[in-house]
Amino acid sequence: MIAQEVLRSAPPRRRVLVVEDERIVALDLRGALEALGYAVVATAASSDEALRAANERRPDLVLMDIRISGASDGIQTARMLRSRYRLPVVYLTANADAETLARALATEPAGYLVKPYNPHTLRTTIEVAFRRHEAEVAQRSAHEREKAQLEQRTRKTTERMRRLRREATIDSLTGLHNRRHLESVLKREIGFAQREGHSVGLILIDLDRFKQLNDTCGHAAGDAALCAVGGFLRTRLRVYDVACRYGGDEIVVVVPGADPTAALALAEQLRAGIEQLGVGELGPVPRLTASLGVAVFPDHGLTPDALLHAADTALYCAKAEGRDRVARAPAVRLT
Numbered sequence: 001m002i003a004q005e006v007l008r009s010a011p012p013r014r015r016v017l018v019v020e021d022e023r024i025v026a027l028d029l030r031g032a033l034e035a036l037g038y039a040v041v042a043t044a045a046s047s048d049e050a051l052r053a054a055n056e057r058r059p060d061l062v063l064m065d066i067r068i069s070g071a072s073d074g075i076q077t078a079r080m081l082r083s084r085y086r087l088p089v090v091y092l093t094a095n096a097d098a099e100t101l102a103r104a105l106a107t108e109p110a111g112y113l114v115k116p117y118n119p120h121t122l123r124t125t126i127e128v129a130f131r132r133h134e135a136e137v138a139q140r141s142a143h144e145r146e147k148a149q150l151e152q153r154t155r156k157t158t159e160r161m162r163r164l165r166r167e168a169t170i171d172s173l174t175g176l177h178n179r180r181h182l183e184s185v186l187k188r189e190i191g192f193a194q195r196e197g198h199s200v201g202l203i204l205i206d207l208d209r210f211k212q213l214n215d216t217c218g219h220a221a222g223d224a225a226l227c228a229v230g231g232f233l234r235t236r237l238r239v240y241d242v243a244c245r246y247g248g249d250e251i252v253v254v255v256p257g258a259d260p261t262a263a264l265a266l267a268e269q270l271r272a273g274i275e276q277l278g279v280g281e282l283g284p285v286p287r288l289t290a291s292l293g294v295a296v297f298p299d300h301g302l303t304p305d306a307l308l309h310a311a312d313t314a315l316y317c318a319k320a321e322g323r324d325r326v327a328r329a330p331a332v333r334l335t
Contacts, residue, residue, distance in 0.1 A: 013037060013038060013039040014037075014038050014039065014060050014061065014126075014130065015038075015039050015040075015041045015057070015058075015059045015060045015061075016033055016038045016039065016040050016041065016059055016060065016061050016062070016063060016126070017040075017041055017042055017043075017044065017050070017053055017054060017057065017059035017061070017062045017063070018030060018033070018040055018042070018043045018044070018062075018063045019043075019044045019045075019049075019050040019062060019063065019064045019065055019068060019074065019077065020043065020044075020045070020063070020065045020068070020092065021045040021046065021065065021067070021068045021069045022065075023045070025065075025115075026043040026045070027043075029043075029063060029092075030043060032119055032122055033063075033122070035119070036119060036122065036123050036126075038126070041053070041057040041058075041059050042056075042057050042059075045068065045069060046068060046069045046070030047068060047069075047070035047071055047072040047073070047074075047076070047077040047080075048070050048071065049070070050062070050064070050068070050070075050077050050081070051077065051080060051081070051084075054081055054084075054085055054087065055084075055085075058085070059087065060087075060088075060130070061087065061088050061089075061090065061110070061126065061129060061130065061133070062078070062081055062087050062088070062089045062090070063090050063092055063113070063126075064077065064078050064081075064089050064090065064091055064092060065091075065092045065093065066091055066092070066093045066100060066104060067093070074091065075091075075100070075103050075104050075107060078091070078104075078107050078109065079107050082107065082108075086137075088109075088110035088111075088129050088130065088132070088133035089107070089109050089110055090109060090110055090111035090112065090113055090125055090126060090129050091104050091109050091111070091112050091113065092113050092115060093112075093113075093114065093115065094114070094115040094116075110128075110129035110130075110132050110133050111125045111126070111128055111129035111132070112125075113125045169181035171230075171244075171245040173223060173226055173227060173230075173245075174226050174227055174229070174230030174245050174251075175227075175230050175231070175234065176230045176233065176234070176243045176244055176245045176251065177242060177243065177244040177245070178244060178245055179244060179245070179246055179247060181242075181244055182242070182244035182246065182252055182254070183304065185242045185244070185254055186200075186202075186254055186304040186307070186308075187304055189254055189256050190297055190302075190303070190304060190307070192256075193256070193297055193298075198256075198257050199257065199258060199259045199260075199296050199297055199298065199299070200254065200255065200256055200257070200258070200296065200297040200307075201253075201254070201255035201256075201257075201258030201259070201260075201262065201263030201266070201294065201295075201296050201297075202252065202253070202254060202255070202263070202294070202295045202296065202297070202307050202308070202310075202311045203252070203253040203255065203263060203266065203267045203270065203292055203293070203294055203311070204246070204250065204251075204252055204292065204293040204294075204295075204308070204311040204312060204314070204315045205229070205250065205251040205252070205253065205270065205274075205290050205291075205292050206249060206250050206251075206290060206291050206292075206293075206315055206319070207225060207226075207229065207249040207274075207288065207289075207290050208288075208289045208290060208291055208319075208323040208324060209323075210222060210225070210248070210249040213225060213288075222249075225249075225277075225288055226245075226249060228277045228288075229251065229274055229277065229288075229290075230243075230245070230251075232273055232274065232277055233251070233253065233270070236269070236270065236273060237253065240256055241253060241254065241255050241256070242254040252308070252311070253266075253270070258296065259296060260294070260296045260299060260328065263294050263296050264294050264326060264328055267292045267294050267326040268326050270290075270292065271289075271290055271291075271292055271324070271325070271326055274288060274289065274290045275287070275288065275289050275290075275324065289323060289324035290324070291315055291318040291319045291323045291324065291325060291326075291327075292315065292318060292325075292326045292327070293310075293311045293312060293313065293314030293315030293316070293317070293318055293326075293327055293328075293329065294311065294314055294326060294327070294328045294329065295307050295308075295310035295311035295314060295328075295329040296329075299329075299331055300329040300330075300331065310329035310330075311329060313329055313330070314327040314328055314329040314330075315327065
């Protein structure tokens with residue numbers, strides 16, 4: 001009973017593959033290894049047999065004679081075993097020239113055993129090889145963990161930078177871009193339009209009587225109105241149109257490639273869409289309308305500031321004419 005418990009608690013025997021093309025030497029090695037407590041999973045006489053046995057039996061270590069039969073010698077076979085299965089290899093040889101030894105060492109073997117050997121040197125060489133292999137595995141695992149941790153930190157840093165860039169250019173209330181982003185986008189689109197010879201539309205939207213809405217229904221209702229307009233614009237505009245909260249209840253829409261006719265048509269669609277928005281979930285909210293001013297590069301200005309000024313002038317005209325309408329900036333003489 002006690003013997004059975006000892007056997008069950010004993011660690012599993014190390015599994016060794018012997019690659020030796022001399023049958024008598026291979027049998028002698030098997031006997032010596034088994035006497036030392038190792039399990040010989042197979043013996044192989046050639047490179048093909050060694051590779052097949054390693055794949056089928058998955059040993060813990062390979063004792064490899066440098067000179068074996070087959071398509072590859074022991075050194076080439078050892079290199080393949082390390083590459084495919086990461087097995088520790090201990091070379092066996094009776095004698096070898098300097099060039100062969102240099103080739104063998106280049107494969108970074110776990111050990112080197114010179115024939116004839118005795119049980120003590122055999123066991124010592126194998127155990128040192130196992131310790132060296134275990135250290136390599138531990139080092140490789142630590143390296144992989146460090147690499148994974150570094151990749152995770154890099155991902156987190158990248159995500160944080162992306163989030164910070166987004167927060168720096170997005171208005172937190174409406175989800176639209178902010179004024180800082182508008183400046184860079186308008187400058188970029190005008191520069192591109194100058195090079196390519198096309199136009200850029202600019203629509204300035206101002207919610208009618210927004211102060212009255214805030215005073216009458218509260219700032220929560222005003223925020224709801226702005227959020228509703230922001231959501232509407234995000235679903236209505238093209239992917240390359242850019243809507244930005246310019247300040248307060250003013251929103252600017254940059255429409256690349258839009259000529260005056262297209263910009264006016266889009267502005268009218270936006271006006272009608274805003275008028276249909278329902279923001280009454282927070283209580284009785286007056287009908288929401290907007291006035292829009294339209295300007296187009298290069299007809300109404302050649303710079304971002306000039307174009308914004310022209311759109312603001314058109315917006316003033318729309319409000320002066322009764323609100324809830326679209327007005328186009330007057331053409332300017334370009335010199």
